[in-house]
Amino acid sequence: MPRDFLKGVRDQYDVVVIGSGLGGLTAANLLGRAGHRVLLLEQHYKLGGLATWFRRPGGHIFDISLHGFPVGMIKSCRRYWNRQIADQIVPLERIRFDNPMFSLTTTYDRVDFTRLLVERFGVAPETVQEFFDTARGMNFYGDQQQTVGQLFERFFPGRQDIVRLLMEPIVYANGSTLEDPALTYGIVFSNFMSRGVYIFQGGTDQLMQLMHEELRRNGVDVRIRCDVEQILVDNGRVSGVRLWGQTIGTRAVVSNANLRSTIFHLLDTRHFDPEFLEQAGEVRLNTSSTQVYLALKPGEQIDEATGDLLFSSTAEAFRTDLLLSPQITSRTFSFYYPRTRPQARPRHAIVSSTNARYEDWKGLSPEAYRAAKRALIEDTLDALEKYVPRCREKIEWVEAATPITFEHYTKHLGGASFGTKFEGLAVSRALPTQVQGLYHAGSVGIIMSGWLGAINYGVIVANDVDSWLMPPATPRMTSPLVSEN
Ligand SMILES: Cc1cc2nc3c(=O)[nH]c(=O)nc-3n(C[C@H](O)[C@H](O)[C@H](O)COP(=O)(O)OP(=O)(O)OC[C@H]3O[C@@H](n4cnc5c(N)ncnc54)[C@H](O)[C@@H]3O)c2cc1C
Numbered sequence: 001m002p003r004d005f006l007k008g009v010r011d012q013y014d015v016v017v018i019g020s021g022l023g024g025l026t027a028a029n030l031l032g033r034a035g036h037r038v039l040l041l042e043q044h045y046k047l048g049g050l051a052t053w054f055r056r057p058g059g060h061i062f063d064i065s066l067h068g069f070p071v072g073m074i075k076s077c078r079r080y081w082n083r084q085i086a087d088q089i090v091p092l093e094r095i096r097f098d099n100p101m102f103s104l105t106t107t108y109d110r111v112d113f114t115r116l117l118v119e120r121f122g123v124a125p126e127t128v129q130e131f132f133d134t135a136r137g138m139n140f141y142g143d144q145q146q147t148v149g150q151l152f153e154r155f156f157p158g159r160q161d162i163v164r165l166l167m168e169p170i171v172y173a174n175g176s177t178l179e180d181p182a183l184t185y186g187i188v189f190s191n192f193m194s195r196g197v198y199i200f201q202g203g204t205d206q207l208m209q210l211m212h213e214e215l216r217r218n219g220v221d222v223r224i225r226c227d228v229e230q231i232l233v234d235n236g237r238v239s240g241v242r243l244w245g246q247t248i249g250t251r252a253v254v255s256n257a258n259l260r261s262t263i264f265h266l267l268d269t270r271h272f273d274p275e276f277l278e279q280a281g282e283v284r285l286n287t288s289s290t291q292v293y294l295a296l297k298p299g300e301q302i303d304e305a306t307g308d309l310l311f312s313s314t315a316e317a318f319r320t321d322l323l324l325s326p327q328i329t330s331r332t333f334s335f336y337y338p339r340t341r342p343q344a345r346p347r348h349a350i351v352s353s354t355n356a357r358y359e360d361w362k363g364l365s366p367e368a369y370r371a372a373k374r375a376l377i378e379d380t381l382d383a384l385e386k387y388v389p390r391c392r393e394k395i396e397w398v399e400a401a402t403p404i405t406f407e408h409y410t411k412h413l414g415g416a417s418f419g420t421k422f423e424g425l426a427v428s429r430a431l432p433t434q435v436q437g438l439y440h441a442g443s444v445g446i447i448m449s450g451w452l453g454a455i456n457y458g459v460i461v462a463n464d465v466d467s468w469l470m471p472p473a474t475p476r477m478t479s480p481l482v483s484e485n
Contacts, residue, residue, distance in 0.1 A: 005225045005244065012249040013039040013221070014469055016241050017256060018228045018266070021049025021410075022451055023441040024256025025211055026080055026458030027465070031254075032218035034466050039248065040220055041241070043227035047212060049256070049410055050417070051451060053204040056397050059345040060295035063204045064401075067334045067353065068092060068173070068309055069451040070191035071198055076455050085200075085210050092197045094307035097168070098387075100316050101161040105307060108169070109196040121162055131155040132193065138186030148185040149178035164318035168311050172332045174446045174453075175286045175355060175418045177320045184422055184446035191452070197309065203341045227411075231255070231266045231438065238437035252437040252465050256458075258412045259283060259424045262431075262440055272434045276427075283424045286443075287324060288403035288415035290356045292380040295397040296348040306335050306387055314383075326360045328376075331383055350388070352380045358403040358414040373400045418450070419443025432464065439465055 017028040020042035028040040046052055053063050071091075078086035095108040104120065106112045110132055117123045134151070148167070156162040163178075170176055170189055200207045215222055230242040231253050240249045255262040263272070263280045272280070296302065315322045315329035323330050332353045338346035364372060377400050384391045403415030412419070422445030431438045441461035443449035448457040 003225075005223055006246055006248075009039065009221065009223070009246075009248060010037070013037045014250065015039070015252045015254060015465055016041060016228075016248065016250040017254045018231075018241065018262075019043075019049060019256030019442065020047040020222075020224075021256045021442060022051050022454040023443070023448075023458040023461070024049070024254065025215070026455045027254045027256070027439075027441045027462040028220045028222075029211070029215055029218055030080060030459060030462035031465060032215060032220035034462075036466070036469060038220045039250070040215065040222045041226040041228050041243065042222075042224050043411060044409055045224050046208070047222070047224065048204060048208045050406075051204055051454075052208070052409075055205075056295065056399075058295065058298070058396055060347055060349060060397050061203060061205060061341065061344065062293040062295070062349060062351060063334075063336070064291070064351075065451070066199055066204050067332065067351070068095075068192075068197035068199060070188075071195035072191055073198060073200075073452050073455070076452060076459070080455065080459050081211060082214055085207065085214075088201045088206075089198050090201045091195070092199055092308040094305075094309075095169075095197060096307040096310040097165065097312075098310060099164065099168075099313040099318075101164055101318075107196050108192060110193040113193060116165070117162065121159070121165070123156065123159075123162070127155060132190075135186035135193075136190045138183040138190070144181045144183060146182040147178065148176065148180055148182050151182040151185065152178070160318060168313070168318065168330070169332075171320065171323055172311065172353070172355065174449055176446050179320075180446065181422060187447050188450075199308075199340070201340065202343065206341075206343065228257075228266065230268075231262075233267065233271045233435050233438075236271070236436055238435060250437075252439065252468060254439045254441050254461055254465060256440075256442045258285075258410075258416065259420050259428050259440055259442065259444055260285065260413055261411065263427075267435070267438075276430065276434055279430075280427045283427055284421040285412075285414045285416045286418040286421060286445075286449075288356050288358045288406055289401075289417045290328075290354050290361075290376055290403070291401045292352040292377055293397075293399055293401070294350040294352070294380075294384070294391070294395050296350075296394050297396040298345075298347070300348065300394040300396075302335055302337065302348045302350070302388055304337060309334055310387065312383065312387070323355050324357050326356070326372075328354050328379060330354065331380065333384065333387065350384065352384070355417075356403055358407070358416075361402045361404050361415075369402075369404070373402060376400050376402075416443075419445070419448075421445055422447075432468070437468060 014036040232240040313330040406415035424444035428440040
């Protein structure tokens with residue numbers, strides 16, 4: 001008999017939030033703070049979605065997606081969470097690139113990138129400035145036709161090395177490609193360039209603990225191991241959700257689950273217009289990832305000069321298809337020093353991340369899957385040797401995650417790391433026009449994903465839900481501008 005994870009739950013809420021990714025958590029927090037009765041249902045036994053962590057024997061804690069986000073997180077966390085969370089956001093100082101075209105270390109901000117582009121890559125200062133201004137000036141309402149590749153060709157024709165410098169971290173950060181709309185690149189790149197790359201000091205485990213406490217203070221009823229099976233609709237309006245054989249009434253639902261699962265699995269498709277379903281059916285999923293988690297033995301150290309974040313590649317040229325190939329040539333290493341978790345036992349850890357295709361992992365026999373994971377670990381150790389000499393001797397724990405792992409823990413179709421491609425945003429925003437009271441706040445494309453994008457999308461949607469629940473004379477919440485992301 002399973003434990004009753006719904007013990008004491010009410011019959012009726014104002015809002016049910018499905019999923020505790022950063023978008024769902026933030027929407028729930030703001031709606032609770034605004035006085036609505038909010039129920040947050042998470043299918044996993046932990047909060048956070050992709051913003052999560054896991055613990056292994058020996059005091060090792062691994063973060064899944066704590067590698068870097070833009071400075072805008074400080075403002076968003078201060079406004080929509082609390083000061084304590086905002087105050088623990090700190091900059092990463094050493095971002096490294098190492099590939100056959102160049103090796104360099106940077107603070108990854110506009111000042112340092114201008115210096116590098118001018119002094120090292122020989123670009124005219126005016127061109128660099130114009131490029132930055134163009135990227136900074138892009139917004140959601142601008143030209144959506146120009147691609148990232150065309151933008152680079154306009155400013156740096158034929159310069160594959162510069163494309164690599166400008167693009168590699170962003171591809172890693174959100175799975176975007178040279179074929180995606182340039183504005184999506186411009187917004188994300190400019191956000192990073194404003195002040196560099198930041199992380200949360202204390203680790204994802206502490207962040208989730210602080211967020212959970214804040215949710216409780218705001219009266220949000222938080223339940224884990226609650227896999228929502230169905231969103232119920234009555235007369236074109238949301239009326240409830242079903243799980244564990246129980247129906248819970250609600251006036252609104254915010255789904256933080258994958259957009260395609262929300263539409264095609266959680267609802268009966270007869271509630272949608274055929275044109276909407278066609279548009280939703282064309283939304284592409286984003287690609288997935290593999291990761292290798294490595295922990296050093298107590299007392300073993302990584303030299304701080306190794307950097308915080310290292311974009312390493314052995315490929316001669318920069319090509320999106322190479323970044324996704326199972327024959328891995330590009331890896332992003334995150335190095336975690338004891339300062340990442342000042343409150344915990346002093347430990348050094350490394351997470352190697354690579355973009356990957358679900359299809360390359362799905363359908364393998366159990367033996368082939370195990371062998372592929374083992375090969376992923378061995379190849380990663382070989383690659384790491386260059387940066388952490390004798391790493392095999394120093395390591396106490398190593399394991400790997402694949403697209404199948406991501407699918408298993410988050411229920412993202414295809415183990416998608418960043419939800420859907422950009423076209424998902426219009427479909428996500430149109431949901432309440434199809435079913436009243438139905439909203440989606442979760443990774444859709446490039447702007448609305450990543451830690452900051454997900455939080456800010458949660459804010460925008462909380463605002464919409466608040467207005468729907470009690471249409472105010474004046475807006476009650478303030479949402480961040482898309483360009484602040
Ligand atoms: C390997 C990797 C590295 C990354 N690195 C970074 C980084 O360095 N910086 C950065 O900014 N971003 C990074 N990201 C992306 C970032 O983590 C995500 O974009 C963001 O956390 C997604 O938040 P979300 O709100 O979309 O929800 P998600 O994290 O996608 O969570 C959705 C939640 O919904 C739950 N759920 C789904 N279906 C149901 C259901 N039926 N019932 C109940 N619950 C359900 C899931 O269990 C999950 O908890 C990384 C992602 C990956 C995969």
